[in-house]
Amino acid sequence: MVKDGVGLGTIVIADxxxxxxxxxxxxxxxxxxxxxxDVILPVRRGAARGxxxxxxxxxxxxxxxxxxxxxxxxxxxxxxxxxxxxxYLSGASPRAALYAVYTFLEKLGCGFCVPGEDTVxxxxxxxxxxxxxLEVPAFEFRSHIDNPFRDPFPIEGNVAVIDWLxxxxxxxxxxxxxxxxxxxxxxxxxxxxxxxLAKRGLCLQVGGHTMQTWxxxxxxxxxxxxxxxxxxxxxxxxxxxxxxxxxxxxxxGGRRTVIRNICNFxxxxxxxxxxxxxxxxxVCYCHCSKCLQGVTTxxxxxxxxxxxxxxxxxxxxxxxxxxxxxxxxxxxxxxAVARGVKKKHPxxxxxxxxxxxxxxxxxxxCEKLENNVALEVAHLPRDSFVPLAGEPRSELxxxxxxxxxxxxxxxxxxxxxxxxxxWTGSVVYPQxxxxxxxxxxxxxxxxxRIVTDQGGWSPTNxxxxxxxxxxxxxxxHDLIKDFCRRYYGRAAAKMxxxxxxxxxxxxxxxGFFGELAPIFGGQPYxxxxxSRSWLLSKRKHFVKRLKAILQVTKDPVTKRRxxx
Ligand SMILES: [Zn+2]
Numbered sequence: 218m219v220k221d222g223v224g225l226g227t228i229v230i231a232d233x234x235x236x237x238x239x240x241x242x243x244x245x246x247x248x249x250x251x252x253x254x255d256v257i258l259p260v261r262r263g264a265a266r267g268x269x270x271x272x273x274x275x276x277x278x279x280x281x282x283x284x285x286x287x288x289x290x291x292x293x294x295x296x297x298x299x300x301x302x303x304x305y306l307s308g309a310s311p312r313a314a315l316y317a318v319y320t321f322l323e324k325l326g327c328g329f330c331v332p333g334e335d336t337v338x339x340x341x342x343x344x345x346x347x348x349x350x351l352e353v354p355a356f357e358f359r360s361h362i363d364n365p366f367r368d369p370f371p372i373e374g375n376v377a378v379i380d381w382l383x384x385x386x387x388x389x390x391x392x393x394x395x396x397x398x399x400x401x402x403x404x405x406x407x408x409x410x411x412x413x414l415a416k417r418g419l420c421l422q423v424g425g426h427t428m429q430t431w432x433x434x435x436x437x438x439x440x441x442x443x444x445x446x447x448x449x450x451x452x453x454x455x456x457x458x459x460x461x462x463x464x465x466x467x468x469x470g471g472r473r474t475v476i477r478n479i480c481n482f483x484x485x486x487x488x489x490x491x492x493x494x495x496x497x498x499x500v501c502y503c504h505c506s507k508c509l510q511g512v513t514t515x516x517x518x519x520x521x522x523x524x525x526x527x528x529x530x531x532x533x534x535x536x537x538x539x540x541x542x543x544x545x546x547x548x549x550x551x552x553a554v555a556r557g558v559k560k561k562h563p564x565x566x567x568x569x570x571x572x573x574x575x576x577x578x579x580x581x582x583c584e585k586l587e588n589n590v591a592l593e594v595a596h597l598p599r600d601s602f603v604p605l606a607g608e609p610r611s612e613l614x615x616x617x618x619x620x621x622x623x624x625x626x627x628x629x630x631x632x633x634x635x636x637x638x639x640w641t642g643s644v645v646y647p648q649x650x651x652x653x654x655x656x657x658x659x660x661x662x663x664x665x666r667i668v669t670d671q672g673g674w675s676p677t678n679x680x681x682x683x684x685x686x687x688x689x690x691x692x693x694h695d696l697i698k699d700f701c702r703r704y705y706g707r708a709a710a711k712m713x714x715x716x717x718x719x720x721x722x723x724x725x726x727x728g729f730f731g732e733l734a735p736i737f738g739g740q741p742y743x744x745x746x747x748s749r750s751w752l753l754s755k756r757k758h759f760v761k762r763l764k765a766i767l768q769v770t771k772d773p774v775t776k777r778r779x780x781x
Contacts, residue, residue, distance in 0.1 A: 424493025
């Protein structure tokens with residue numbers, strides 16, 4: 218393509234009417250070739266003349282040399298194929314054509330390891346290697362939760378995350394606004410966010426904990442207290458007080474209001490593909506007889522004291538029974554909202570989470586999900602450094618398998634919500650080996666949708682996860698090696714050993730990653746379990762190693778990356 222600083226090749230767009238992601242794919246290829254070599258390659262439309270890189274998104278209708286290879290029912294499939302003096306980068310969809318270009322750039326030595334921190338090698342000559350590869354994702358729905366418009370370490374902006382997602386072949390972007398009332402900061406940034414997504418062909422899901430977005434107490438509580446949950450405030454055993462932020466999900470007026478407010482939001486934001494209705498991020502929920510389906514609570518000893526544990530499993534059988542009853546009602550509520558929204562917005566998916574007050578296995582009595590409903594089973598808490606299945610065995614993790622399987626029976630859009638990042642501020646969350654084992658297992662049991670949460674940025678985890686979502690059989694240590702090679706320059710070998718030692722040390726130790734928070738200045742946590750103790754005991758040793766690597770590192774970019 219480039220020889221001794223002279224351009225020889227052409228970038229050709231084969232599509233007759235190329236979609237924005239295809240045009241962007243050609244521009245990206247041109248930009249990175251220039252960054253590598255200072256050479257600007259021409260971009261043309263039509264057929265290849267002379268040595269060319271041919272980009273196409275037409276799938277089966279695309280160039281003959283690749284059309285046979287692409288499966289017709291996999292919109293994210295793409296292939297890279299050398300024929301004669303040409304290289305064909307073909308996707309089954311516009312987004313997949315962009316994936317093909319980024320994969321090719323990685324073959325040329327580029328690294329897209331961390332948002333906003335590309336690695337681009339300098340070259341006088343660029344020769345495309347001989348390629349013949351087809352990529353089909355093992356997981357069709359690969360979504361990333363972003364806590365938008367804050368400054369999660371080390372990301373400078375949400376746009377950098379979107380850029381990273383396309384480069385790492387995710388297909389959904391999911392900002393969680395978690396707001397009370399109108400999602401104002403989504404409105405403020407939506408033009409920028411949606412234009413960045415459209416350019417890359419990525420889908421958009423908006424929301425998070427949105428019960429208060431669709432049913433804000435400051436707007437409705439005074440006139441309609443019956444929209445809100447009935448609770449026992451003094452713990453004396455009588456549910457007598459209406460309270461936000463949770464809703465009485467059985468209230469017909471409340472349901473109508475939620476439907477109306479979601480429709481208003483979608484009227485204003487037609488770029489949204491899926492919208493959330495998650496319950497409040499605390500374990501409070503309505504105890505009226507309708508929401509609890511007649512299950513009485515007066516003899517339930519001790520459940521009220523466990524009312525505020527966020528995201529935790531029910532700790533008593535009594536609490537589990539109540540949550541199960543409530544969850545069944547919640548699915549009825551979700552389906553009703555989905556039917557209501559569908560009348561006006563038939564293509565939008567209504568999404569919710571099995572989490573906190575709904576964090577239970579599904580019951581037989583629970584309705585099937587409407588076909589425009591998606592459900593994400595959040596594995597929180599779990600033993601973060603122990604695989605879901607296999608050895609060592611974790612009873613806590615095993616429960617999630619049962620929860621996943623029972624919910625998967627309820628609909629086609631049921632996925633797993635994992636925590637490949639740590640929101641404790643910790644970057645030291647070595648879990649790649651567990652992610653690999655989990656994804657192999659989840660794929661085996663038929664899970665095809667994976668969502669991952671973000672708060673901090675755990676670079677090796679998410680880099681490896683992105684690749685394992687396409688092929689969970691990739692050896693995990695190779696992925697760490699690949700990350701280090703592309704990210705740490707001359708310190709790669711030492712940093713690979715550093716990460717592998719952390720992975721080996723934490724592997725199999727019980728504990729939840731949230732318990733690591735105090736080590737990194739977060740809120741104290743009661744647990745003092747194996748994983749935390751091990752990290753505390755080794756902390757000095759690992760810091761010392763990192764300092765030693767820093768001392769011999771001269772390259773300023775690598776230095777900056779290590780200092781993180
Ligand atoms: Zn109720």
